[in-house]
Amino acid sequence: MSTLGVWVGAILTLGILSFLYKDNPFYKVAEAIFLGISAGYWFVSLFYQSLLPKLFDNLGLTKLFGASNTDGALQTLFVQGKFSGQLWYLVAGALGVMMLIRLFPKGGWISRWPLAFIVGTTSGLYFTRYLASNAYAQISATLKDFVVAGHPGFLGWTNLNNLVVLVGVVSGLTYFYFSKEHKGTVGATAKVGVYFLMVTFGASFGYTVMSRMSLLIGRLDFLYRIWLGLIK
Amino acid sequence: MKREVPLIICATVGIVLIFQYFIPAEPFGTLNQVFSDWFQVIGAFAIWLGALNLIKVSGNNVYKKRKDWPYSLLIIISFFVMVIVGFFFSGGRRFQDQGTAFSALYDYVYSPLTSMMFALLAFYVGSASYRAFRARTKEATVLLLAAFFVMLGRVPLGDTLTSWLPNWLHMSNIANWIMNIPNTAGQRAIMIGIALGTVSTSLRLILGIERSYLGGE
Amino acid sequence: MAIENKGFWQKLMTIDRRIIFIFIFVAISVPMFLKIELKIPVSPEVESLYQTISKLPDGAKVLVSLDYDPGSEPELQPMAETFFTYCLQRKFKVIVIGLWPQGAIQAEHARIVAEEKVGRKFEYGVDYINLGYQAGNEMVIQGMGSSIPQTFSVDYFGTPTTSFPIMQGVTNFSNIDYVFNLSAGYPGTVEWVLFAVDRFNVILGAGNTAVQAPQVYPYLGKQLKGILGGMKGGAEFEILTGLKGRAVKYMVGQTFAHTIIVLFILIANIAYFATRGKEKGKTV
Numbered sequence: 263m264s265t266l267g268v269w270v271g272a273i274l275t276l277g278i279l280s281f282l283y284k285d286n287p288f289y290k291v292a293e294a295i296f297l298g299i300s301a302g303y304w305f306v307s308l309f310y311q312s313l314l315p316k317l318f319d320n321l322g323l324t325k326l327f328g329a330s331n332t333d334g335a336l337q338t339l340f341v342q343g344k345f346s347g348q349l350w351y352l353v354a355g356a357l358g359v360m361m362l363i364r365l366f367p368k369g370g371w372i373s374r375w376p377l378a379f380i381v382g383t384t385s386g387l388y389f390t391r392y393l394a395s396n397a398y399a400q401i402s403a404t405l406k407d408f409v410v411a412g413h414p415g416f417l418g419w420t421n422l423n424n425l426v427v428l429v430g431v432v433s434g435l436t437y438f439y440f441s442k443e444h445k446g447t448v449g450a451t452a453k454v455g456v457y458f459l460m461v462t463f464g465a466s467f468g469y470t471v472m473s474r475m476s477l478l479i480g481r482l483d484f485l486y487r488i489w490l491g492l493i494k
Numbered sequence: 495m496k497r498e499v500p501l502i503i504c505a506t507v508g509i510v511l512i513f514q515y516f517i518p519a520e521p522f523g524t525l526n527q528v529f530s531d532w533f534q535v536i537g538a539f540a541i542w543l544g545a546l547n548l549i550k551v552s553g554n555n556v557y558k559k560r561k562d563w564p565y566s567l568l569i570i571i572s573f574f575v576m577v578i579v580g581f582f583f584s585g586g587r588r589f590q591d592q593g594t595a596f597s598a599l600y601d602y603v604y605s606p607l608t609s610m611m612f613a614l615l616a617f618y619v620g621s622a623s624y625r626a627f628r629a630r631t632k633e634a635t636v637l638l639l640a641a642f643f644v645m646l647g648r649v650p651l652g653d654t655l656t657s658w659l660p661n662w663l664h665m666s667n668i669a670n671w672i673m674n675i676p677n678t679a680g681q682r683a684i685m686i687g688i689a690l691g692t693v694s695t696s697l698r699l700i701l702g703i704e705r706s707y708l709g710g711e
Numbered sequence: 712m713a714i715e716n717k718g719f720w721q722k723l724m725t726i727d728r729r730i731i732f733i734f735i736f737v738a739i740s741v742p743m744f745l746k747i748e749l750k751i752p753v754s755p756e757v758e759s760l761y762q763t764i765s766k767l768p769d770g771a772k773v774l775v776s777l778d779y780d781p782g783s784e785p786e787l788q789p790m791a792e793t794f795f796t797y798c799l800q801r802k803f804k805v806i807v808i809g810l811w812p813q814g815a816i817q818a819e820h821a822r823i824v825a826e827e828k829v830g831r832k833f834e835y836g837v838d839y840i841n842l843g844y845q846a847g848n849e850m851v852i853q854g855m856g857s858s859i860p861q862t863f864s865v866d867y868f869g870t871p872t873t874s875f876p877i878m879q880g881v882t883n884f885s886n887i888d889y890v891f892n893l894s895a896g897y898p899g900t901v902e903w904v905l906f907a908v909d910r911f912n913v914i915l916g917a918g919n920t921a922v923q924a925p926q927v928y929p930y931l932g933k934q935l936k937g938i939l940g941g942m943k944g945g946a947e948f949e950i951l952t953g954l955k956g957r958a959v960k961y962m963v964g965q966t967f968a969h970t971i972i973v974l975f976i977l978i979a980n981i982a983y984f985a986t987r988g989k990e991k992g993k994t995v
Binding site: 515523526527529530531533534535537538541586587588590591592597600604605606608609611612616617619620621623624625627628629630638641642645646648649650651653664666670673674677678681682685 | 724726728731732734735736739749750751752754755756780781782783784785813815816819823845846847848850851853854857858861862865867868869910925926928929931940941943962965966968969970971972973975976978979980983
């Protein structure tokens with residue numbers, strides 16, 4: 263890593279770290295640079311990795327401007343006189359530009375068309391996928407290997423664990439069922455569900471702590487080992 | 495037109511994609527690929543919209559000399575530095591090769607800033623644990639105990655503290671059990687609930703009953 | 712009548728949070744200078760992932776999707792480095808993609824580390840290719856199910872995908888032996904399970920940030936063949952593959968960090984119960 267680069271990285275890191283004492287101009291400068299650089303990164307990345315190969319190459323605009331040797335829809339249409347499937351990318355490009363018109367107060371309503379496309383696509387996909395993977399497959403996995411009392415091995419750890427999972431899923435779902443008042447059997451089941459959910463949230467909290475600490479360890483490793491050279 | 499055309503687009507695309515799940519043959523197979531390609535292009539423009547909107551808002555702050563406007567100017571400058579370097583000083587399509595100016599900005603500016611922003615959360619999670627995490631009720635106690643076992647079980651210290659106990663009572667095994675059994679049960683209940691909600695919301699969006707994404711007018 | 716004098720416990724409960732920050736900073740910094748060997752037990756889900764990849768034949772086609780940014784680098788980058796090193800040792804054909812734009816760059820960083828460890832390079836286009844990033848989130852996975860070359864028409868460097876030997880015979884997921892996903896959020900493992908595993912019968916293993924890991928446990932079994940959860944999962948993976956690296960080293964700091972958090976919670980709750988008892992006794 264270049265020395266100048268490491269120093270720049272370290273100073274920016276310390277700038278963000280300074281927020282822990284209190285909000286200050288050093289932090290605000292680092293934050294502003296972060297926002298600008300992030301937006302710029304995404305802007306450039308999306309152009310080269312998504313729009314250029316997917317839209318401009320396919321339409322033939324890159325060949326038109328001498329940046330590519332591959333024929334696109336324009337060359338196929340005007341040079342070879344044939345319609346190509348790549349012409350459909352004109353629709354995608356038009357919808358994309360409509361999205362950008364949202365930046366202008368007047369005419370921003372046209373951005374609803376590409377937005378509707380995105381919403382429709384996502385809805386159509388999620389309708390089937392969530393039902394199959396997150397509902398049906400999960401219910402199927404919960405009911406696996408459930409042994410009826412009296413069969414050999416009922417008290418085996420695997421079967422007991424599967425029973426605990428079944429009880430947890432059913433009681434957890436009962437807690438989220440608000441169409442019936444949580445009284446009597448429903449109430450008791452929901453209460454059991456609450457405890458399962460508390461264990462879930464506690465486990466999530468424990469893992470969240472692990473995650474956040476890992477990130478700090480990584481940053482401090484950069485400061486001590488790479489910047490200051492205190493660790494070999 | 496302003497509301498009807500988007501509703502028709504949403505319904506048509508949604509129905510085609512539901513059909514293609516069950517009927518992968520033509521024309522649904524081709525339409526699936528076409529819509530997938532279009533989605534990628536429109537998605538890219540949507541992210542561009544976000545970036546440009548940031549510049550628009552920052553530009554507005556600078557123009558109207560609002561509070562902290564110099565930082566908004568810095569946002570705009572940083573954005574254009576990254577864009578100009580990426581487009582003109584980094585070798586075109588090979589802009590992310592090791593050694594380019596763009597990759598240097600990524601490694602020495604973007605990467606440390608992103609990492610440290612998230613690493614700050616370590617301090618806040620510690621502070622929140624100390625100041626807010628109380629065993630006030632039975633439920634909170636269960637949550638705390640689960641967190642204890644998982645936090646200690648996921649580091650070697652947990653097993654060191656419980657090495658004198660039978661193997662199945664070692665902290666790591668308890669943490670494994672918590673993650674694989676009650677945590678899975680709870681996560682599964684949440685997942686199934688969300689799945690059913692997602693399915694119903696998707697249907698409402700496709701049928702045009704839910705129109706909040708269209709905004710006003 | 713409320714308590715008028717702040718006792719020791721009361722003061723402890725209302726301590727300035729900057730003092731807590733200092734404790735956390737010291738607790739994580741000090742272990743970095745200590746050379747401690749820790750015995751790290753391996754959990755069943757990591758073992759499951761390792762068993763799955765160890766059964767792959769040499770030369771298997773593996774798709775690696777890096778769906779994270781530098782914000783999750785300390786947790787996921789060691790996993791990427793270990794996995795790439797393992798692939799290089801086992802002579803797997805590695806196809807890299809990213810559902811996050813930063814994923815493709817992180818892959819290049821991991822590849823360089825892997826090549827240094829093994830002392831041999833991947834031959835680009837023959838046993839390794841980086842297809843880069845495509846916008847579209849789950850639609851990218853959906854598109855790959857139909858055609859990977861159409862979804863990624865050029866590689867990370869702008870060269871047409873179909874011109875590389877590694878991509879010969881690769882049309883869609885049916886030509887991929889294993890998918891390894893490193894995920895920090897959306898899009899990530901959940902989308903891979905929903906759109907690749909259940910739709911196209913992909914064999915999937917995942918490395919997740921510790922924040923995301925608990926949410927993917929329900930998929931373990933039929934849908935997900937193993938999880939590397941957080942830095943601990945990464946450390947276990949390094950131990951199983953015999954490629955000890957950063958994750959194992961960082962576990963010392965992790966141990967101290969968890970200990971300090973547990974102590975904080977204990978002290979705070981002791982203080983809470985101590986002051987609550989006093990308040991109950993003194994309030995009229």
